[in-house]
Every structure is written in C-alpha cells, then in structure tokens.
Amino acid sequence: MKHQEQIQVYVIRWRPSQCSVDPIAEIILDDNDPKDVIEKLSELSGVPAQYIYCAEYGLLPVEMSCLDIENKLKWCSITSDRSSLGLYNDGHVVYYKDNRERMNS
Numbered sequence: 001m002k003h004q005e006q007i008q009v010y011v012i013r014w015r016p017s018q019c020s021v022d023p024i025a026e027i028i029l030d031d032n033d034p035k036d037v038i039e040k041l042s043e044l045s046g047v048p049a050q051y052i053y054c055a056e057y058g059l060l061p062v063e064m065s066c067l068d069i070e071n072k073l074k075w076c077s078i079t080s081d082r083s084s085l086g087l088y089n090d091g092h093v094v095y096y097k098d099n100r101e102r103m104n105s
Contacts, residue, residue: 006030009037010060010093013045016103019066024093037094038078047098053077054096062093069095070103 007029013022027040042049055073057064064072073095 007090010091011041011044012057012062012093012095014069014095014097015101016070016097017101019103021069021095024060024062035078038096041094041096045096045098049078051099052096053099054094057093057095059091060093075099 009027009029011025011027013025015021025044027037027044029036029040038049038052038054041047041052041054045052053075054077055075057073075097077099
C-alpha cells in the first residue's frame with residue numbers, strides 16, 4: 001500500500017536477445033528520483049545498476065512491437081544527465097533492460 005507522496009510505477013523488463021518482455025511488475029517510489037528507479041530495478045532484476053537502461057513509455061495498456069521497444073524508446077542509464085532521465089508519473093510504464101544484452105541479427 002502506498003502513501004500519498006509515493007509513486008507507483010509499472011516496470012517491464014525487455015530482453016533484446018530473446019526479443020521478449022517479462023511480465024509487468026510494479027515498484028513503489030518513495031522519491032521521484034530517476035536514479036532511485038534504476039537502483040530499484042537493479043534490486044528487482046539482479047542486474048548491476050550500471051548496466052540498467054530504462055525508458056518511460058506512458059500508461060497501460062502497452063502495445064509495442066519488439067523492434068519499436070529497442071529502436072524507438074529513449075533509453076537512459078544511471079550515468080545519464082539527470083534531466084534526460086526525467087521524472088516518473090504515478091501509474092506510468094517503464095521499460096528496462098540489461099544494456100549488455102543485444103538483439104540477435
């Protein structure tokens with residue numbers, strides 16, 4: 001259960017090498033700091049924070065092809081400029097991936 005100042009974000013792990021996504025999960029943010037989002041995604045996935053790249057999508061429902069996920073979303077990392085990471089809104093969807101993983105040609 002979230003408090004009024006907390007933000008609920010839906011997260012979807014994108015797996016480029018498999019061209020697939022994991023089931024939607026949710027995280028609760030105490031602080032609307034994009035770097036905190038990446039730290040939580042690291043905890044959730046077991047991927048070190050420096051390899052987590054994420055991109056905000058918008059609201060559910062999510063209907064996007066695998067190629068669009070990889071090529072049309074704006075991917076940011078924990079080392080990105082803070083303004084390029086943006087702030088997250090309650091109920092929004094965030095895709096994330098392990099940046100070491102590549103799509104197969």
